[in-house]
Amino acid sequence: MFEQWTTQDTTAVLLTLRVALCCVGLLLLPGVFLGWLLARKQFIGRSWLEAAIHLPLVLPPVVVGYGLLVLTGRQSWIGSFFEQTLGLPIAFTWLAAVLASSVMALPLMVRTVKLAIESVDKGQEQAASVCGASPWRVWWTITFPAAWPGLLTGMILAFARSVGEFGATITFAGNIEGHTRTLPLAIFSAMQRTDGDASVHRLVIASIILSLAAVFVSEWMSRKYRDANLRSEHARSRP
Amino acid sequence: MSLHVDVQLLRGSFELDVQCDLSDGMLGVYGPSGSGKSTLIHLLAGMIRPTTGKITLGGNTLSDVKTRAFVPPHQRQVAVVFQDNRLWPGKTVRQNISYGYKLTPKSVRRFDPVEIAKLLKIDHLLDRKAADLSGGEQKRVAFARAILCFPQLLLLDEPTAGLDPKLIDQILPLLKQVQTLMRIPMMIVSHQLSELLSLTDHLLLIRDGRTIAQGRFMELVQDQRTFNRLNLSEPVNVLPLTVDHLDQSAGLTVMRFRNTPSAAMRYPVRGVIDDAFIAGQCVNGLLRPSDITLAMSPAETITMQNRLPGVVRQVIEQSNRHFCVVDMQAGDGEASQAPGVLVEVTQQAISEFNLRQGVHTWCLFKASALQLHADVMTGTAADCDSVHQQSRPVHELPNLKNTRCRK
Numbered sequence: 222m223f224e225q226w227t228t229q230d231t232t233a234v235l236l237t238l239r240v241a242l243c244c245v246g247l248l249l250l251p252g253v254f255l256g257w258l259l260a261r262k263q264f265i266g267r268s269w270l271e272a273a274i275h276l277p278l279v280l281p282p283v284v285v286g287y288g289l290l291v292l293t294g295r296q297s298w299i300g301s302f303f304e305q306t307l308g309l310p311i312a313f314t315w316l317a318a319v320l321a322s323s324v325m326a327l328p329l330m331v332r333t334v335k336l337a338i339e340s341v342d343k344g345q346e347q348a349a350s351v352c353g354a355s356p357w358r359v360w361w362t363i364t365f366p367a368a369w370p371g372l373l374t375g376m377i378l379a380f381a382r383s384v385g386e387f388g389a390t391i392t393f394a395g396n397i398e399g400h401t402r403t404l405p406l407a408i409f410s411a412m413q414r415t416d417g418d419a420s421v422h423r424l425v426i427a428s429i430i431l432s433l434a435a436v437f438v439s440e441w442m443s444r445k446y447r448d449a450n451l452r453s454e455h456a457r458s459r460p
Numbered sequence: 461m462s463l464h465v466d467v468q469l470l471r472g473s474f475e476l477d478v479q480c481d482l483s484d485g486m487l488g489v490y491g492p493s494g495s496g497k498s499t500l501i502h503l504l505a506g507m508i509r510p511t512t513g514k515i516t517l518g519g520n521t522l523s524d525v526k527t528r529a530f531v532p533p534h535q536r537q538v539a540v541v542f543q544d545n546r547l548w549p550g551k552t553v554r555q556n557i558s559y560g561y562k563l564t565p566k567s568v569r570r571f572d573p574v575e576i577a578k579l580l581k582i583d584h585l586l587d588r589k590a591a592d593l594s595g596g597e598q599k600r601v602a603f604a605r606a607i608l609c610f611p612q613l614l615l616l617d618e619p620t621a622g623l624d625p626k627l628i629d630q631i632l633p634l635l636k637q638v639q640t641l642m643r644i645p646m647m648i649v650s651h652q653l654s655e656l657l658s659l660t661d662h663l664l665l666i667r668d669g670r671t672i673a674q675g676r677f678m679e680l681v682q683d684q685r686t687f688n689r690l691n692l693s694e695p696v697n698v699l700p701l702t703v704d705h706l707d708q709s710a711g712l713t714v715m716r717f718r719n720t721p722s723a724a725m726r727y728p729v730r731g732v733i734d735d736a737f738i739a740g741q742c743v744n745g746l747l748r749p750s751d752i753t754l755a756m757s758p759a760e761t762i763t764m765q766n767r768l769p770g771v772v773r774q775v776i777e778q779s780n781r782h783f784c785v786v787d788m789q790a791g792d793g794e795a796s797q798a799p800g801v802l803v804e805v806t807q808q809a810i811s812e813f814n815l816r817q818g819v820h821t822w823c824l825f826k827a828s829a830l831q832l833h834a835d836v837m838t839g840t841a842a843d844c845d846s847v848h849q850q851s852r853p854v855h856e857l858p859n860l861k862n863t864r865c866r867k
Binding site: 342344345347348349350351352353354355356358359362363366367 | 505506507532533536537539542546548563605
């Protein structure tokens with residue numbers, strides 16, 4: 222089956238990888254920051270912020286894509302700024318695919334990070350700060366090492382969400398071969414063709430391999446932290 | 461280094477209103493559960509912001525709502541030993557205790573982590589993960605971590621909670637050792653009066669979030685407002701003793717008062733024999749006021765093993781309970797004055813024996829009524845003497861303001 226592997230297939234896989242990795246990279250800082258903010262801080266408008274972040278999870282993806290189009294299209298202020306000042310048009314480019322999947326993946330990332338940080342005992346952070354550690358040092362020495370597996374899970378979820386993103390991408394970035402046609406879009410396009418069955422099968426298998434690879438990488442990365450976690454669980458269960 | 465606290469905190473229906481002053485030494489914060497003791501610790505450490513009021517430590521304002529001054533916890537130099545220890549389970553003991561040490565400027569460091577680990581007998585655990593330690597070991601690591609932050613104020617939240625009595629016997633002397641070592645103000649929170657009294661007689665009474673009074677135990681006993689707040693059914697008489705010898709044939713631990721030389725000892729204090737003690741060791745003898753009998757003669761025809769002469773200093777009558785403060789005499793001469801003890805008596809006894817100030821009497825109590833607790837970790841005579849010399853006698857301890865009360 223793979224003898225008929227075409228350059229279009231390769232392009233679709235590489236584009237998907239690039240979009241997904243850029244999506245994770247783009248989400249890393251804001252995702253962790255928002256997760257920490259929601260887990261640890263009380264402020265006015267907190268529930269509104271949380272609702273706004275979670276909106277893409279409940280909205281139809283096409284609506285999210287349309288919203289992005291309205292916000293950053295050529296007619297909009299942001300879109301014209303990017304296109305005319307920076308020479309970087311957003312809508313219907315691969316950047317649009319990154320942006321669309323980022324917005325869709327943000328709630329998953331923030332949710333997972335928030336849960337991971339909430340599971341770190343606040344008392345242990347307080348213990349560090351009375352020992353003289355600044356908030357920044359508390360984060361790097363206490364919170365981050367304990368919440369790390371959760372942050373990793375958040376990144377994998379964002380990656381997987383980006384690989385599978387369809388509705389918002391096709392609305393906001395279009396389905397342009399070699400530019401915005403990621404794996405799900407390529408599968409959809411192949412299904413539209415009468416001779417596309419073999420192509421669909423190849424791309425489906427490629428998607429499965431890509432997703433499994435992401436899971437294996439996360440397993441491999443979190444393995445060395447597992448022992449430490451088991452130990453602390455053991456300690457908690459002791460009388 | 462002096463601490464002045466006058467803070468208020470409003471949290472939902474809970475209201476905290478605390479005033480206290482501490483110049484040096486230990487202050488025992490005593491109150492029932494839920495009275496706001498732990499909240500006070502959180503306020504002092506900067507983990508909560510007060511609603512109104514001011515906290516100053518050694519001339520530095522830690523928190524002042526009026527001027528909006530607030531020093532964050534990591535800049536306060538206030539260390540806390542939490543009730544639940546709050547060690548970092550994934551880190552080793554070494555990483556735990558040197559965390560604050562590494563953040564302290566070299567000029568401020570006074571001890572080495574290994575030195576402190578040896579003192580607290582955790583040096584063999586340095587490479588173990590904190591999660592793998594027993595309760596007592598965790599507590600000692602928590603002490604070491606707090607000491608190695610080189611704080612200006614050390615706060616201890618229920619340092620013996622959840623530990624079995626044997627471990628408490630190890631922890632309390634440790635606290636005295638820490639005090640001797642650091643010479644900084646320490647605040648110890650507990651709901652066990654006898655536990656606090658074996659560390660210090662300076663108490664801050666808190667109830668329902670409010671300061672009731674601050675002062676010495678004997679002053680508080682005499683104050684009508686504070687008398688009822690003290691649980692005098694606990695063994696509140698703390699006798700500072702030194703083991704003279706163990707009498708195996710009689711089954712007794714024979715002790716003398718710590719400031720009485722062996723030669724001047726005429727009236728020994730006898731407790732039930734405990735092979736854990738050795739001659740020369742410092743121990744605290746804890747005794748309930750109701751376990752002491754007053755007699756007009758040594759009453760040598762009864763089996764009570766302790767017969768000490770004394771003079772009634774004062775008779776206290778509060779809410780239908782009567783107590784005599786008796787200054788016991790350990791031997792002949794001025795030097796052998798033993799501390800005053802509280803003896804519970806009845807109205808009938810007072811009138812029958814005409815108990816009043818200046819009456820000579822005998823304090824009788826059973827050897828088994830005396831609860832003996834080690835007062836220093838190590839038990840040699842040299843250790844005992846050195847600790848005794850280093851720690852100042854009780855009457856020289858903190859220069860606290862007299863009882864303050866806010867209505």
